[in-house]
Amino acid sequence: YFNVDKQDHCFCQLSGAIDECSCNIDTVDYFNNVKIYPRLKSLLLKDYFRFYKVNLKRPCPFWIDDSKCAMKDCHIKPCPPEDIPDGLKGTEKQKRPPAAGPHPSKKYSKQANEDCTEHHELDYLNKTISEKLQKELQLWEAYDDATDNFCDIDESDEEAEYVDLLLNPERFTGYSGESAHRVWKSIYLENCFRPKTSFSFNPYIQSNKLQELCLEERVFYRSISGLHASINTHLCADYLITKDNSLGLGRAKWGANLDEFQKRFSPENTNGEGPNWLRNLYFIYLIELRALVKAAPYLESEEFYTGNESNDWDTKMAIKDLLSIIKSFPDHFDETTMFRNSEQAQKLKYEFKQHFRNITRIMDCVGCDKCRLWGKLQTQGLGTALKILFSGKFDSMTYNRSLDSHNKKEFQLQRNEIVSLINAFGRLSNSVYKLDDFRQMMR
Numbered sequence: 328y329f330n331v332d333k334q335d336h337c338f339c340q341l342s343g344a345i346d347e348c349s350c351n352i353d354t355v356d357y358f359n360n361v362k363i364y365p366r367l368k369s370l371l372l373k374d375y376f377r378f379y380k381v382n383l384k385r386p387c388p389f390w391i392d393d394s395k396c397a398m399k400d401c402h403i404k405p406c407p408p409e410d411i412p413d414g415l416k417g418t419e420k421q422k423r424p425p426a427a428g429p430h431p432s433k434k435y436s437k438q439a440n441e442d443c444t445e446h447h448e449l450d451y452l453n454k455t456i457s458e459k460l461q462k463e464l465q466l467w468e469a470y471d472d473a474t475d476n477f478c479d480i481d482e483s484d485e486e487a488e489y490v491d492l493l494l495n496p497e498r499f500t501g502y503s504g505e506s507a508h509r510v511w512k513s514i515y516l517e518n519c520f521r522p523k524t525s526f527s528f529n530p531y532i533q534s535n536k537l538q539e540l541c542l543e544e545r546v547f548y549r550s551i552s553g554l555h556a557s558i559n560t561h562l563c564a565d566y567l568i569t570k571d572n573s574l575g576l577g578r579a580k581w582g583a584n585l586d587e588f589q590k591r592f593s594p595e596n597t598n599g600e601g602p603n604w605l606r607n608l609y610f611i612y613l614i615e616l617r618a619l620v621k622a623a624p625y626l627e628s629e630e631f632y633t634g635n636e637s638n639d640w641d642t643k644m645a646i647k648d649l650l651s652i653i654k655s656f657p658d659h660f661d662e663t664t665m666f667r668n669s670e671q672a673q674k675l676k677y678e679f680k681q682h683f684r685n686i687t688r689i690m691d692c693v694g695c696d697k698c699r700l701w702g703k704l705q706t707q708g709l710g711t712a713l714k715i716l717f718s719g720k721f722d723s724m725t726y727n728r729s730l731d732s733h734n735k736k737e738f739q740l741q742r743n744e745i746v747s748l749i750n751a752f753g754r755l756s757n758s759v760y761k762l763d764d765f766r767q768m769m770r
C-alpha cells in the first residue's frame with residue numbers, strides 16, 4: 328500500500344522548496360503551466376521573436392572539432408532573405424561593441440586632456456562637448472556595455488545569418504558521444520566553480536558537495552545544470568519515435584519518449600542525481616523569471632519593430648500581458664543577496680562573468696548545427712538575464728516610470744538579447760510543462 332511506484336522516482340523527490348529560493352516546485356508548476364506557458368507559446372510565434380541572428384560558422388576556439396552529427400536533421404535551414412521582415416533587415420546598422428581590450432579612455436585620455444586645457448577660466452563649468460569627444464564618449468559607452476555583457480554578441484557579426492526558429496525546433500538530434508561529452512565536461516570542469524573535495528577524475532559535480540561552495544558559485548552551477556536538464560528534457564519530449572528511415576525525416580513521427588527520460592533522470596540511473604538536476608531546472612527558471620520582472624519597465628517601452636504596424640502592436644500588448652502576470656508571481660528570486668559590497672565580492676563577480684563568457688564561447692564547439700543554434704540562443708538568453716540582474720544598470724528602474732528615450736539608451740539591450748531572453752525563457756517554460764506530461768505518463 329505504501330509502495331511508491333518505482334516509476335515515479337524521478338518525481339517523488341521533486342517537491343518542496345527550490346534550493347537557494349524561497350518558493351517551491353508546486354507553486355512554479357501551477358504558475359508556469361496555467362499562466363505562463365500558454366502566453367509564451369503564442370508570443371513566440373510572432374515575427375519579432377521568430378528570427379534570430381546568429382553566426383553558426385565560428386570555429387571552436389578551444390579544440391579542433393571533427394564531430395559529425397548522427398542525423399541529417401541536425402542541419403539548419405537558414406532563412407531566404409525574402410522571408411525576413413523588412414523592419415528586421417534595418418537593425419543591421421547597430422554597431423558591434425568593441426571587444427574588451429584596453430579601455431578606450433586609455434587610448435583617448437591624452438587627447439581628451441588636451442581638449443580640456445583650452446577651457447581654463449577658474450570657475451567656468453563648460454558643458455559643451457565637442458563632436459569629436461562625443462564620438463569618443465559613445466565609444467566608451469559601447470565599451471562599458473560590452474564589459475557588462477555576459478556573452479559575446481553575434482548580432483553585428485558579418486557572418487551572422489537570420490535563422491527562423493520555428494523551422495528549426497529544438498529536439499532530439501542524435502548528437503552524443505565524445506563530442507557532446509567534451510563540451511559538457513569542459514563546461515563543468517573548467518568553467519564552473521568546483522568544490523575543493525571534488526574528484527579531479529570526475530568532471531561532473533556531485534550535489535552533496537555543493538555546500539562547500541559559496542552562494543554565488545552555487546547559483547552559477549545550478550544555472551548551468553538547469554540549462555543542461557532543460558536541453559535533455561526537450562530531446563526526450565520531442566524524440567524521433569518512428570525510426571523507419573524510408574519515411575524520410577520530413578514525415579517521421581516525433582513525440583515523448585518516457586524510457587529515454589527515465590534513463591536520464593531517474594535516481595537509479597544517475598547515482599541519485601537526476602531529481603537534483605530537475606530541481607536545477609526550476610532554479611534557472613526562477614532566475615530568468617526574476618530578470619524579466621526587473622527589465623519589465625524597459626521591455627514595456629520597447630517597440631518590437633518589424634515593420635508591420637499591427638503585428639508589432641500585438642506583440643507589444645502580448646509582452647505587456649505576459650509581464651503583468653510575471654509581476655504577480657509572489658516569490659521572486661532575490662538577487663540582492665549576491666555579490667554584496669566587499670572587494671572580494673567584486674572579484675567574484677568578475678570571475679562569474681568571465682566563466683560565463685567562456686561557456687558562451689564553448690557553444691562554438693558544439694558539433695551539431697541545431698544543438699549549437701539552441702545552445703547559443705539559450706546561453707545568450709541566460710547571459711542577458713545575468714546582465715539584467717547583476718550589471719546594476721537595471722537596479723534603479725521602477726514599475727511606474729515609463730522610460731524616456733534618454734533612460735532607454737542608458738539601458739540598451741540589443742534586439743538579439745531581447746529575442747534570446749524571451750526564447751530562452753520560453754524553452755524553460757516548455758521544459759517545466761513537459762515534465763508534467765512525463766509525470767502524467769508515469770501514473
Ligand SMILES: Cc1cc2nc3c(=O)[nH]c(=O)nc-3n(C[C@H](O)[C@H](O)[C@H](O)COP(=O)(O)OP(=O)(O)OC[C@H]3O[C@@H](n4cnc5c(N)ncnc54)[C@H](O)[C@@H]3O)c2cc1C
Nearest residue numbers: 498499500501502503507510531552555556562604698702
Ligand atoms: C550545448 C549542447 C546542446 C545540445 N542540444 C541537443 C539537442 O538539441 N538535441 C539532442 O538530441 N542533443 C543535444 N545535445 C546532446 C545532449 O545534451 C547529450 O549530451 C547527449 O544526448 C548524450 O547524453 P548523455 O546521456 O551521454 O549525457 P550528457 O547529457 O551528455 O551528460 C554528460 C554527463 O553530465 C552529467 N549531467 C547530465 N545532466 C546533468 C545536469 N542537468 N546537471 C549536471 N550534470 C549533468 C552526467 O554525469 C552525465 O553523464 C546537446 C549537447 C550540448 C553540449
